[in-house]
Amino acid sequence: MSSTFQLLVNGQSHRVTVDYDDTPLLYVLRDDLRLKGVRFGCGAGQCGACTVLIDGRAERSCELPVWSVEGRPITTIEGLATAGRMHPLQRAIIDGQAGQCGFCLSGIIMKAAELIERDHQPSREKLAAALDENLCRCGAHARILNAIERAWKEDSAGGGK
Amino acid sequence: MSEPVRLPWSLRDNPILRQWVDFSVPGTARVFTAKVELGQGILTALAQIAADELRLPIERIAVVSGDTRHSPNESYTAGSMSIEIGGSSLRLACAEARELMIEAAARRLKADKARLSVAGGSILLDGRQSDLDYWKLAPEIDMNRAVSGTATLTDPKDATYLGRSTARFDLPAKVAGGAFVHDLEFPGMLHARVLRPPSANMHLTAIDLSAAERRPGVVKVWRSGDFAAVCCEREYQAVKAIEALRASASWTHDDRLLIAGNWKDWLTTRLAVDSQSETGRRSPVEGDVIRRKAIYSKPPIAHASLGPSCAVACFNDGALSVWTHSQGVFPLREALAKALSVDPRRIEVIHAQGAGCYGHNGADDVAMDAALLAMQVPTRHVRVQWMREDEFAWAPIGSPMAVAIEGAVGPDGKLLEWSSEIWSGPHGRRPNLFGVELLAAAQLERPIAFPVVHEDMNRFAGAARNSEPPYDLPYRKIVLHSLPNLPFRTSALRTLGGYANVFAVESFIDELADAAGIDPVEFRLLNLSDPRARETIEAAARISGWDRRAPRGTGRASGIGFARYKTTAAYVAAVARVDANERVRVERVDCAVDAGLAVNPDGVINQIEGGIIQSISWTLIEQAAFGPGGIAARNWEEYPILRFEQAPEIQVELIQRPDLPSLGVGEAAQGPVAAAVANAVARALDCRIRDLPITRERIVSTLARPD
Numbered sequence: 034m035s036s037t038f039q040l041l042v043n044g045q046s047h048r049v050t051v052d053y054d055d056t057p058l059l060y061v062l063r064d065d066l067r068l069k070g071v072r073f074g075c076g077a078g079q080c081g082a083c084t085v086l087i088d089g090r091a092e093r094s095c096e097l098p099v100w101s102v103e104g105r106p107i108t109t110i111e112g113l114a115t116a117g118r119m120h121p122l123q124r125a126i127i128d129g130q131a132g133q134c135g136f137c138l139s140g141i142i143m144k145a146a147e148l149i150e151r152d153h154q155p156s157r158e159k160l161a162a163a164l165d166e167n168l169c170r171c172g173a174h175a176r177i178l179n180a181i182e183r184a185w186k187e188d189s190a191g192g193g194k
Numbered sequence: 195m196s197e198p199v200r201l202p203w204s205l206r207d208n209p210i211l212r213q214w215v216d217f218s219v220p221g222t223a224r225v226f227t228a229k230v231e232l233g234q235g236i237l238t239a240l241a242q243i244a245a246d247e248l249r250l251p252i253e254r255i256a257v258v259s260g261d262t263r264h265s266p267n268e269s270y271t272a273g274s275m276s277i278e279i280g281g282s283s284l285r286l287a288c289a290e291a292r293e294l295m296i297e298a299a300a301r302r303l304k305a306d307k308a309r310l311s312v313a314g315g316s317i318l319l320d321g322r323q324s325d326l327d328y329w330k331l332a333p334e335i336d337m338n339r340a341v342s343g344t345a346t347l348t349d350p351k352d353a354t355y356l357g358r359s360t361a362r363f364d365l366p367a368k369v370a371g372g373a374f375v376h377d378l379e380f381p382g383m384l385h386a387r388v389l390r391p392p393s394a395n396m397h398l399t400a401i402d403l404s405a406a407e408r409r410p411g412v413v414k415v416w417r418s419g420d421f422a423a424v425c426c427e428r429e430y431q432a433v434k435a436i437e438a439l440r441a442s443a444s445w446t447h448d449d450r451l452l453i454a455g456n457w458k459d460w461l462t463t464r465l466a467v468d469s470q471s472e473t474g475r476r477s478p479v480e481g482d483v484i485r486r487k488a489i490y491s492k493p494p495i496a497h498a499s500l501g502p503s504c505a506v507a508c509f510n511d512g513a514l515s516v517w518t519h520s521q522g523v524f525p526l527r528e529a530l531a532k533a534l535s536v537d538p539r540r541i542e543v544i545h546a547q548g549a550g551c552y553g554h555n556g557a558d559d560v561a562m563d564a565a566l567l568a569m570q571v572p573t574r575h576v577r578v579q580w581m582r583e584d585e586f587a588w589a590p591i592g593s594p595m596a597v598a599i600e601g602a603v604g605p606d607g608k609l610l611e612w613s614s615e616i617w618s619g620p621h622g623r624r625p626n627l628f629g630v631e632l633l634a635a636a637q638l639e640r641p642i643a644f645p646v647v648h649e650d651m652n653r654f655a656g657a658a659r660n661s662e663p664p665y666d667l668p669y670r671k672i673v674l675h676s677l678p679n680l681p682f683r684t685s686a687l688r689t690l691g692g693y694a695n696v697f698a699v700e701s702f703i704d705e706l707a708d709a710a711g712i713d714p715v716e717f718r719l720l721n722l723s724d725p726r727a728r729e730t731i732e733a734a735a736r737i738s739g740w741d742r743r744a745p746r747g748t749g750r751a752s753g754i755g756f757a758r759y760k761t762t763a764a765y766v767a768a769v770a771r772v773d774a775n776e777r778v779r780v781e782r783v784d785c786a787v788d789a790g791l792a793v794n795p796d797g798v799i800n801q802i803e804g805g806i807i808q809s810i811s812w813t814l815i816e817q818a819a820f821g822p823g824g825i826a827a828r829n830w831e832e833y834p835i836l837r838f839e840q841a842p843e844i845q846v847e848l849i850q851r852p853d854l855p856s857l858g859v860g861e862a863a864q865g866p867v868a869a870a871v872a873n874a875v876a877r878a879l880d881c882r883i884r885d886l887p888i889t890r891e892r893i894v895s896t897l898a899r900p901d
Contacts, residue, residue, distance in 0.1 A: 052410040053410075057430070063429070068371070069371055069374075070371040074549075074582070075829060076582055077582065077829055077830075110370065111370070123370065126369050130362060135233060136374065136501045136549035138368055161838040164838040167838070168500060168830060170498055170835060171804045172808040173804060173807075174807055174837075174838050175842070175844045176800065178841070
């Protein structure tokens with residue numbers, strides 16, 4: 034009853050075998066590909082901790098069956114850095130010390146990455162709206178918004194990626 | 195003889211120098227703590243302290259945290275005491291280690307101590323590099339001596355790190371990949387899931403273990419009493435197998451409604467154990483005395499950690515290893531030893547970070563689950579992760595509370611007397627405080643039941659925390675009606691009773707100020723002589739642009755709240771500005787904090803900001819919903835929390851006092867912010883809401899009710 038799929042994750046092709054056809058992408062990413070930055074928060078698409086990019090769109094990997102993403106490019110937080118350099122959003126979170134426990138951060142960064150890819154200078158309101166479905170329990174919201182706002186300002190000011 | 199030095203209790207309990215610091219790794223000073231990283235940045239702040247006392251660059255400090263094999267036994271990371279107690283202990287030990295090194299160098303170099311100093315771990319003679327350093331001198335130091343606590347501490351004025359914002363060590367890993375106990379992997383590690391009853395008072399009557407056993411990857415299915423679990427080769431196999439097991443289970447029936455109506459009535463009519471404290475004397479007053487009374491309440495609140503609790507355990511040759519995000523590796527070890535009948539010396543408990551816990555969540559319970567299952571499959575590591583529903587349904591919750599206050603104000607606006615009554619369930623039911631207190635232990639075939647706990651007026655006990663108003667009062671009486679174990683499991687949630695008490699005390703202060711016709715900021719200052727408290731309130735009023743003539747009832751207003759957490763920790767005054775026209779929205783919070791010497795100022799501000807936002811969430815939105823049998827809200831739709839679009843703008847002003855002891859901040863903002871929001875809503879609507887949370891429905895029903 035097991036099935037095999039070809040996944041394209043962070044630019045690399047992987048062949049994975051699952052026991053159940055409804056296996057969510059999250060378990061394959063975490064347990065087979067060891068991409069632990071994909072976090073299990075709720076398993077119901079309600080908190081955003083498991084957010085990854087699929088075809089550049091932010092999706093909840095905890096309720097996305099692995100069969101539905103076969104062959105489509107998947108990016109996790111581990112794939113955001115390029116040539117060993119952190120993505121400006123990762124850098125921004127650290128520079129702004131914008132987190133406490135940090136459990137929500139990779140999902141938030143992935144969601145913000147989707148937004149910034151489409152809209153280079155989103156307003157703070159747009160950013161808050163985009164992140165509204167991502168939960169943070171420690172109350173780092175204001176810091177996160179400040180840090181990301183700074184990141185794209187510097188990016189658009191010529192800092193580059 | 196001089197007075198004996200009074201050591202912080204972490205140091206009294208762990209007096210030996212090598213329990214705190216060690217130079218066995220060349221070039222590095224290892225420092226030991228039982229305090230653990232909960233997202234509050236404690237390990238960075240402790241490294242700052244050690245780096246300055248040892249005169250080392252912070253990169254050369256290795257902090258060993260929360261490990262029963264190496265750490266001093268400092269019990270729990272709780273109560274905003276990690277810097278106050280753990281930090282001051284480490285500071286004394288490191289300073290003493292530095293002085294002992296200098297003494298040893300003086301002997302070697304046959305030079306007067308006054309000519310010696312340390313930089314980067316090297317000994318300087320008359321400011322010039324000698325060939326001695328800590329690691330060469332270490333064999334000459336008696337690391338088994340008791341720390342005297344008499345070493346000269348580094349003056350923060352001369353410090354490199356103390357009092358200076360320092361970037362957290364733990365953040366880079368958290369934005370790059372695995373960083374949590376959830377992410378640990380060991381060769382051959384099994385994944386487990388646990389089956390728990392649909393509600394707390396239901397018992398397992400029948401189950402078909404083979405329903406799970408025939409599923410792919412299942413290695414072990416195990417049941418004892420009301421506890422059943424599966425261990426599988428892969429994680430999703432366990433998720434599916436436990437569902438199969440759940441479908442095969444039958445339970446006793448329980449549809450009792452634990453709570454009907456409101457928490458205030460429910461709490462104040464339960465059987466209680468009473469204690470009280472009374473200070474001062476009532477005295478007659480000339481002129482018109484204003485008297486008021488009011489009763490306030492808060493519902494039970496969930497810890498609602500973003501990541502469900504998780505642990506890994508391995509049982510090998512009679513020895514148990516447990517990796518956990520517990521706040522107390524030592525108490526957990528003792529509780530596990532009792533629950534599993536294993537010698538505590540054969541158990542090692544090692545901290546690994548989890549999602550923010552904010553108190554006693556499922557961390558300890560899932561560690562017990564993992565330990566129990568590891569003993570069924572010896573030599574294999576077993577990783578147990580709770581599902582989201584488990585965390586909401588089974589982690590302890592913060593107790594509901596009711597607070598009734600009566601007070602009187604003289605014609606001069608001075609407070610005359612204050613009497614309050616508090617009703618609350620227990621707050622401090624952590625493992626090994628009163629008994630084992632582990633969920634699975636209470637569910638096994640031979641259960642270890644939860645101990646029955648009630649509290650007393652001891653201000654650190656929980657329910658009475660911050661019930662004493664900080665104001666000058668000729669007479670004060672406080673009665674605690676402690677309700678022993680409620681029919682649901684309550685335990686430590688950030689601030690314990692402090693949140694409800696400060697909400698009530700500071701709401702009532704505003705009610706008295708209104709009755710006396712005095713501005714709330716002015717009224718507080720009129721009745722407060724502690725200069726640090728006054729300065730904190732004045733700072734919050736100043737940075738918020740507090741307007742004494744602001745009109746009432748316009749739908750928008752500001753309110754203030756103040757407290758010194760536990761009466762001993764940091765001072766916080768907050769001004770919240772709300773728009774209460776539709777639903778309540780907190781637009782802005784301006785906050786002043788006096789935490790003595792703030793070791794890592796940005797870390798303190800981060801904690802305060804988080805406390806502000808979490809408190810707004812509690813105050814406006816949160817209540818654990820109950821249905822037949824128990825907790826009904828088991829996901830984020832049923833238990834919403836504050837979101838990005840609702841987050842206010844925040845300004846925090848830190849009153850830095852390098853010459854004064856550091857004061858805990860992790861729980862300092864929640865109470866003042868709740869009161870500030872409630873007081874702002876009262877001024878915006880000209881109507882007082884005394885029951886939390888302040889929802890739109892509650893406002894509508896309060897406005898409709900004749901007062």
